[in-house]
Amino acid sequence: MSEETMAIPLPPSGFDLPTDRFIDRELSWLAFNERVLELAEDEALPLLERVNFLAIFASNLDEFFMVRVAGLKRRIATGLAVTSASGFEPAEALTELSKAAHALQQRHSKLFIEKIEPQLELSRINITTWDKLEPTEKEQLGDYYHKQIFPVLTPLAVDPAHPFPYISGLSLNIAVMVRHPENDENLFARVKVPPTLPRFVRVPGASAGVRFVPLEEIIGHHLDSLFEGMNVIQYHNFRVTRNEDLDVDEDEAENLLQALEAELARRKFGPAVRLEVSSTIDSEVLELLKEELDIESEDVYQLDGPLDLTGLSDIAFMKRADLHFIPHQRVTNRYLKSANDEGLSIFSALRQRDVLVHHPYESFSTSVQAFIEQAARDPKVFAIKQTLYRTSGDSPIVDALISAAKAGKQVLALVEIKARFDEQNNITWARKLEQAGVHVVYGIVGLKTHCKLAMVIRQEDGRLKRYCHIGTGNYNPKTARFYEDFGLLTSRDEVGEDVAKLFNRLSAYAEDLSFKELLVSPVGVREGLTKLIDAEARNALEGKASGIQLKLNSLVDEQIIDSLYRASRAGVPIDIVVRGMCALKPNVPGLSETIKVRSILGRYLEHSRVFRFLNNNDAVVYIGSADMMHRNLDRRVETLVRLRQADHLKEMENLFKLCMADTSSSWTLSQDGSWLRHKSAVDVQDSIMQNILRPGSIY
Numbered sequence: 001m002s003e004e005t006m007a008i009p010l011p012p013s014g015f016d017l018p019t020d021r022f023i024d025r026e027l028s029w030l031a032f033n034e035r036v037l038e039l040a041e042d043e044a045l046p047l048l049e050r051v052n053f054l055a056i057f058a059s060n061l062d063e064f065f066m067v068r069v070a071g072l073k074r075r076i077a078t079g080l081a082v083t084s085a086s087g088f089e090p091a092e093a094l095t096e097l098s099k100a101a102h103a104l105q106q107r108h109s110k111l112f113i114e115k116i117e118p119q120l121e122l123s124r125i126n127i128t129t130w131d132k133l134e135p136t137e138k139e140q141l142g143d144y145y146h147k148q149i150f151p152v153l154t155p156l157a158v159d160p161a162h163p164f165p166y167i168s169g170l171s172l173n174i175a176v177m178v179r180h181p182e183n184d185e186n187l188f189a190r191v192k193v194p195p196t197l198p199r200f201v202r203v204p205g206a207s208a209g210v211r212f213v214p215l216e217e218i219i220g221h222h223l224d225s226l227f228e229g230m231n232v233i234q235y236h237n238f239r240v241t242r243n244e245d246l247d248v249d250e251d252e253a254e255n256l257l258q259a260l261e262a263e264l265a266r267r268k269f270g271p272a273v274r275l276e277v278s279s280t281i282d283s284e285v286l287e288l289l290k291e292e293l294d295i296e297s298e299d300v301y302q303l304d305g306p307l308d309l310t311g312l313s314d315i316a317f318m319k320r321a322d323l324h325f326i327p328h329q330r331v332t333n334r335y336l337k338s339a340n341d342e343g344l345s346i347f348s349a350l351r352q353r354d355v356l357v358h359h360p361y362e363s364f365s366t367s368v369q370a371f372i373e374q375a376a377r378d379p380k381v382f383a384i385k386q387t388l389y390r391t392s393g394d395s396p397i398v399d400a401l402i403s404a405a406k407a408g409k410q411v412l413a414l415v416e417i418k419a420r421f422d423e424q425n426n427i428t429w430a431r432k433l434e435q436a437g438v439h440v441v442y443g444i445v446g447l448k449t450h451c452k453l454a455m456v457i458r459q460e461d462g463r464l465k466r467y468c469h470i471g472t473g474n475y476n477p478k479t480a481r482f483y484e485d486f487g488l489l490t491s492r493d494e495v496g497e498d499v500a501k502l503f504n505r506l507s508a509y510a511e512d513l514s515f516k517e518l519l520v521s522p523v524g525v526r527e528g529l530t531k532l533i534d535a536e537a538r539n540a541l542e543g544k545a546s547g548i549q550l551k552l553n554s555l556v557d558e559q560i561i562d563s564l565y566r567a568s569r570a571g572v573p574i575d576i577v578v579r580g581m582c583a584l585k586p587n588v589p590g591l592s593e594t595i596k597v598r599s600i601l602g603r604y605l606e607h608s609r610v611f612r613f614l615n616n617n618d619a620v621v622y623i624g625s626a627d628m629m630h631r632n633l634d635r636r637v638e639t640l641v642r643l644r645q646a647d648h649l650k651e652m653e654n655l656f657k658l659c660m661a662d663t664s665s666s667w668t669l670s671q672d673g674s675w676l677r678h679k680s681a682v683d684v685q686d687s688i689m690q691n692i693l694r695p696g697s698i699y
Contacts, residue, residue, distance in 0.1 A: 006440035017565060021585060023673040024558045026068055026093065028581040030100045031062045031675055035601050035667055037104065038677060041111055047119055049603065052316035054116060057108055058309040061101070062170060062241060065274045069097060070237070070243030074274055081193045085558050085583065091334045094217050098298045100423055109303045112312075116306075123323060124209025125315065127306075130217045140204045141213065145222050149197060153219065155226045158188040165293040169242035169270065172216060172308050175285050178230040186233060190290060190331060191226065193219060199311025205317035209401040212315065238289060243270030276308075280489050325603050328689045330481075332366040335356050343621040345378070346371050347458060351465055355489040356648045358475065360604060361692045365396075368454075368469055368487055372397055375456040375467075376404035382464065383410035383457040385503045387449055389431065389474050397475045398429055402436040411438045414506050416449045441507045444637065447522065449506060451625050451639035452487075455499045466496030470518075470641040472608040473625055483607045484685070486623045488641055488648075492517070495641060506637065521638040526559065528640075530674050532613045532620060533563040537570035539616050547614035548574045549656040553607060554627045556583040562627075568594045577659045578669075579606045585671045597669035600659055602685045611640065612652055621652050657682055 013283065032679040039045060040053035044610055074096055075081035088096065117127055133141070155176070156165040167173060171191040172240065177186050193216050200212035216237050223232045272293045277286060279302045290300065319443035333335075335355050346367075349355060357367040373396065377383045384404050388397075415430040435439045452471035457464050461621060473485030490496075498518040505513065519528040539546040543579055548567060555561065561584045574595040576584070586595040600606050611622045624640030626632045658664060664682045667675040 007279055007439055009151040017562060018588075018591065020087060020242060021565065021588070021591060022085040022087075022558065022561065022583045023585055024088055024096070025581050025583050026072070026084075026097055027086075028556070028583060029064060029068065030097065030104060031673065032580040032599075033057055034104060034674060035599060035677075036060060037108060037111070039601060040108075040116070043680075046323050046325055047116075047123055047318050048320060049316060049468075051116060051120070051312050051323055054108065054112060055310050055313040058312075059104065061108075062310065064101075065241040065596070065650060066169065066244040068639050069094075069101075070270065070273045072097070073271075074243060077608050078088060080457050091443040092188055096299075102301065105223050105301050105303065108309070109305050112309060113305045120315075123320070125318070125320075126209060127315075128211055128213055129204070130213060130221045133203065133213070135203070137203050139321075139561075141218055142222065143202065144201070144204075145186050147224075149215070150193070150222070150225060152154060152194045152196070153191060153226060156190050158190070161189060165291065167240045167272075168192075169240060169244055170308075171195065172237065172239050174216060174220060174223075174235050175238055175281075175289065176227070176235045176466065177233040177285065178227050179233050181231060182228070187230075188285070189227065191219060191223070199308070200315060204609050208316070216306075224498050228346065234282055234285070236285055237278045237307050238281070239276040240293060241274035241276075242272050246516075257501075262286040265592060265665070272299075274299050274595065274602070276303060278302070278307070279304045294374065302499075328361065328686075330360060330363045331692060335364045335369055336501055337368075338451075346374055347456075347467055347491070350489055350491040354492065354643075354645045354648065356643070356645070356651065357487045357489065358688070358692065359480045359485045359487070360410070360482060364477055366473065367489065368471070368480075369396055369400075369477060371456070371467075371469055371489060372454060373400045375458075376407065376409070378401040378458065380459045381456055382459060383408060383412070384455070385412040385414075385457075385473070386454040387414045387416070387451055389416045389450055389452070395429070396477060398433065399557075401433065401438055405433075412507060413438050413440050414449055414503075415440055439507075444506060446635070448631075448636045450632065450636040451502075451520075453499055453502065453639060455496070455503060465491065466493070466500060467491050467497050468499045470495070470499070470624065472610075473626060484604045486608045487611070488623065488643065492644070502637075502639065517642050517644075519622060519640040521626055521632060521636060522634050525640060526557075526625075526633040529560065529611060530563050532611070532615075532674060533560075535614055535615065536572045537567040539614075540567070540571040543615040545614055546570075546572045546616070547612075548572055549577075549610075549612040550575075551577040551606075551608060551610040551656070551659070552581045552627050553609065554581040554629050557628045557630055557633055558583070560633075565591055567591045574658045575656055577606075577656070585673075586669055590673050590692065592671075596660065598660055599669070599675060600664075600684050601667070602665075602683060610652055614658060619653065621649055623652075655688075658687055 036053055036057045036591045040050045040057060042050065072081065072090065076090045083089055084093055091166065120127060135299045156162065157481045160162050170529060174191040174193065176191060178189060179186050197215055199215055201215055201218060203211035203213060220235050223235060274297055275289060275295045276584050277300065333355055335349055335353060375384050384401065386401065401411050401413055413433050430440050452473060452475065454469040456467040458467060458642065469489050470488055471485060472485035473480065473483050473667050498515040501515065502518065502520060513523050515524065519525045533548060535549050536546045564574055564584060572594060576595065576597045577596060578599055582597055584592065586597045609624055609626060620642040621643045623643060624638065626638035626640060632638050643652065663680050664684050665678065665680045667677050669675055
């Protein structure tokens with residue numbers, strides 16, 4: 001940057017910006033889940049895909065209550081809650097969230113009952129009730145109950161000798177009122193619906209298509225077998241959501257692994273934050289549940305139809321090709337395929353050029369997974385270093401690392417055991433890796449290691465050569481089939497030096513945090529991106545070509561947003577593609593008139609992070625693991641890597657053109673926080689797949 005450019009003053013920061021410039025982040029998250037619900041409502045989509053979006057919505061909402069609502073309630077209870085950046089006082093924020101969540105959950109339940117269920121029945125997939133079964137079907141399911149369900153049920157009574165039982169988070173339960181034949185006193189009991197059994201039980205021998213009965217329906221009509229000699233007066237379904245976020249003080253924990261295991265054991269006893277009940281529940285039973293669970297009325301969700309529609313995922317994945325998206329053909333990246341066709345290794349391909357892979361359109365197994373597996377087998381490979389944030393239960397990546405260690409290679413695995421809701425899985429893999437001789441470390445105290453890095457050190461021509469992978473997504477072959485992510489495979493020396501330096505910092509002591517090709521948080525991502533944003537503002541003020549394009553999961557960091565506002569005031573065109581939360585208000589006169597925000601949702605979960613700066617027509621582009629959130633920028637180790645190859649830079653330019661095109665299906669964010677859906681014949685994800693299949697094309 002020239003001294004003249006540096007001398008051009010930018011618009012003032014922060015103090016002269018309007019105080020109401022941020023959308024509430026939690027309401028923005030609910031707006032994201034509303035977009036998921038809109039996909040379930042879209043009759044143009046295949047039916048079982050809509051069912052899947054219903055299940056995803058329910059699962060998303062569960063996590064929202066377990067983490068976000070629970071966290072806000074905890075901060076209010078401890079007096080630590082403060083006014084949000086959007087201006088909401090803590091109690092006011094909770095009221096607004098409750099109002100929005102109630103409306104969405106009612107809409108979700110109504111959609112299932114009035115639209116999805118009848119259309120499933122027309123497609124010969126019937127979710128029915130016990131009362132609608134034929135006598136022979138009831139007999140068959142009764143036999144199934146006695147053989148498969150009854151043995152695992154444990155009714156728990158509530159009386160002076162039996163206190164109210166603990167209700168585990170997200171468990172489906174039946175509240176039962178029974179009475180002894182010789183007196184008029186009603187007694188309460190609870191039956192837990194076993195989570196190990198199918199949520200929707202297939203009716204045997206159904207001739208006209210496939211029929212299912214909710215598991216709790218079968219149990220409900222056989223309660224007499226659990227309370228022999230008693231009269232079952234009434235029963236009602238209910239479900240509790242608890243605070244299940246983790247709180248581990250690493251400074252006080254001598255052994256992080258043991259501390260986390262102890263916290264996981266305590267997690268299930270978190271306070272209740274939501275109670276879902278059947279709309280027909282008896283008022284006295286409801287009051288009993290509220291009292292025993294310490295639940296306020298505003299945290300009660302009375303719903304028609306079955307509770308816990310996350311279980312619909314089993315039905316959504318039924319093999320009915322006519323009710324699913326037409327499958328995309330996954331292909332091997334053209335440069336890796338050409339190497340394989342010629343019998344060469346991935347390392348040979350990477351010595352020729354960088355390779356940018358785009359999952360799930362391009363295969364994870366023949367690129368990233370093959371990279372690690374080839375390294376594990378290659379006698380010239382001396383060492384492998386890798387971060388593991390989330391991986392699958394039967395991970396070939398982990399198996400390859402174990403094989404490499406057993407073969408005598410130096411293997412370092414940095415396992416992030418605090419990855420939310422994957423903690424137990426990661427603890428298991430950490431112990432398995434350690435037992436195989438892998439050097440396992442857990443990163444830096446106080447920081448989550450969220451970066452996606454792998455480095456292979458190979459002996460070549462009398463010297464050691466580094467090969468690296470830097471990605472936007474996890475090393476998880478299963479999620480790589482439906483998470484959209486980028487990954488850079490490279491043998492560039494500058495990248496290898498940076499990655500080696502970062503691994504040394506993560507596994508030992510290294511204070512030199514200067515990097516050439518990487519931006520690394522918690523020190524460099526915020527600063528590096530802010531400098532790039534400010535440079536675009538100066539270019540605009542100088543009359544040079546300027547532009548900023550961001551693709552993210554979330555944009556809620558106030559400092560980054562204020563930088564974007566200043567750039568917009570300077571006249572920089574800014575395009576943002578965000579999947580989830582966005583606290584920035586676009587198209588506000590005098591503040592963000594040049595900013596457009598779009599959201600792309602579809603068959604794949606948009607997950608990649610891309611940062612593109614026009615830089616006077618000499619584009620600077622980074623990809624990596626960081627979203628624009630406080631935690632990513634200040635409390636995590638995140639990595640962005642710069643793309644250098646001309647075709648990769650062009651690919652990113654075309655990606656943004658496609659996502660922001662008026663002809664592409666998307667949602668547009670308004671300055672009031674609402675999202676307007678634009679349906680179009682052009683599906684972004686279909687377009688990317690078609691172009692990848694077209695030889696020589698870059699979108």
